[in-house]
Amino acid sequence: MSTDERPGAASDAPDGGPAVRRLDDWDRDTLDALADEHGTPLYVFDPARVRENCRRLGAAFPDAEIQYAAKAHTARETLRTVHDEGLAIECASAGEVRRALDAGVPGRDVTYTAVNPPARDLDAVVEAWRNEPDLTITAGAADTVDRLAERGFDGRLRLRVNPGVGAGHHEKVVTGGHPKFGVGLDRAPELAARIDREFAFAGIHAHAGSGISGDDLENHRELVRRLGELARDLEADGIPVETVDVGGGFGVPYREDAPALDLATVADATREALGAIEGRLAIEPGRYVVADAGVLLTRVNTVKDAPSTVVAGVDAGMTTLLRPAMYDAYHAVRDLGAEGGENRDTVGVTVAGPVCETADLLCENRPLPAPERGDLLAIGNAGAYGYEMASTYNSRPRPAEVTVDGETLRRRETLADVSRLDAARDSNRRNDEEDT
Ligand SMILES: *Cc1c(COP(=O)(O)O)cnc(C)c1O
DSSP: OOGGGOGGGOSSOOOOOOSOOOGGGSOHHHHHHHHHHHOSSEEEEOHHHHHHHHHHHHHHSTTSEEEEEGGGOOOHHHHHHHHHTTOEEEESSHHHHHHHHHTTOOGGGEEEEESSOOHHHHHHHHHHHHHOTTOEEEEOSHHHHHHHHHTTOOSEEEEEEEOSOOOOSSGGGBOTTOTTSSEETTTHHHHHHHHHHHSEEEEEEOOOBSOBOSTTHHHHHHHHHHHHHHHHHHHHTTOOOOEEEOOOOBOOOOSTTSOOOOHHHHHHHHHHHHOSOSSEEEEOOSHHHHGGGEEEEEEEEEEEEOSSOEEEEESOOTTTOOHHHHHOOOOOEEEGGGSSSSOOOEEEEEEEOSSSSTTOEEEEEEEEEOOOTTOEEEESSOTTTTGGGOOOGGGOOOOEEEETTSOEEEOOOOHHHHTHHHHHHHHHHHHHHHHO
């Protein structure tokens, strides 16, 4: 997609809004009213903020192809919004490819990144490619290339390399150096040559991990430098490299006092480390596009004075927002119930969910106003990997998600939904019995 097609890339009026939206910036009355109308736990999402984030990225990387990593927030409205802002869609599964195409995104703006792809995913994506021949697939192993060839695929194929460097806010999100991802730099030229012969070679790709911050810029720089070198080596061998995709991982400030990522600095470092290439730079931000466009609302149902902390029991937990349990992630917490009323003491509050797991905490001993039963809490930066990682563990229905204007993005699951798949099995059995 050319820069001209991206409205946000116009350098005169990017309209990218502030560099970050903090939890305190959300309007209390609006959140209160949404919780009253839709119940809790409730994800609230602001597509207008998504547009601003897209425009700031476009302004910082005016010549790059920007692909939104859909797995951060896959709601149809989000995919449409980011595509409308000129971003392509990077998909991590056949399901995400389906979502992107269902949202009306044309195949030329869809990339499927295949990581140890199950046969079902390859079957479905190759099937989709027959109707959308401009779709791009990224393969990270010679095996994957073989399996695509076996299915008759000879379309746009990008090679994921393992640059030997990674980065991230937690060891579980560092992908760049892990052997699971991509082919080693030493083996890349041979495989790229094969792809160039048998497919439409669509360039090279790597992704360091998630959470690039000022501190992690050195790793990012090194990854980009190695990709730039590989691109020049391939071109010297007569293999044109259409795209050098350096992945996502642009960090957001989860802590209230953490500075916003300086996109211009990241962009300068990226361009400098990349050096001169024939092809085009691509980036794949996910979190950066959607994190501060979402908050999670949850209501306090139990207050308990324990010796070491005040426990606020709430109706959201690790099944609603997994990041604190999985990554020890910090999310800002705001007690909306304590705002506007009488002053409350500040105490150490542990916000705990309804699941019988010690990890089921949204924060631990955080200085907050003394909570009261019925208080509405807002959890910040919940737009990325929030709803997406929600599960039905403990047979807990997944929450609803609405826009700030009260439009439903995803309806609340019900108790009937929880046992729906079991019920299907019962009806199969009945069908079998009828057949015999
Ligand atoms: C997850 C992922 C991204 C996006 O990561 P963010 O931290 O959300 O920016 C980009 N590319 C690939 C291949 C990914 O797996």
